Amino acid sequence: MKSAERTKKLRDMTVDELERREVEMNEQMFRLRFQWAMGQTETLNKIRELRKDKARLLTIMREKSNG
Numbered sequence: 001m002k003s004a005e006r007t008k009k010l011r012d013m014t015v016d017e018l019e020r021r022e023v024e025m026n027e028q029m030f031r032l033r034f035q036w037a038m039g040q041t042e043t044l045n046k047i048r049e050l051r052k053d054k055a056r057l058l059t060i061m062r063e064k065s066n067g
Contacts (some may be wrong), residue, residue: 006053010060018061025054 010018029050035043 003052003056007056009062010057011013015061015064018057018064022057022061025050025057029054 010021013021027055029047032047033051035048
């Protein structure tokens with residue numbers, strides 16, 4: 001899925017859904033970091049993608065809380 005599609009999906013969510021998604025992302029990031037530490041190198045791209053998605057999510061949450 002392209003970043004524009006992900007962003008549109010996030011913008012369509014409510015604040016509560018965004019907060020739940022943030023918790024899910026944090027849990028997923030923890031698991032990916034653990035895999036990375038264990039030497040599974042294919043997780044690096046997933047970590048980078050997840051980090052960017054989380055930044056998008058937090059930006060949209062900030063916009064909705066200010067708007």
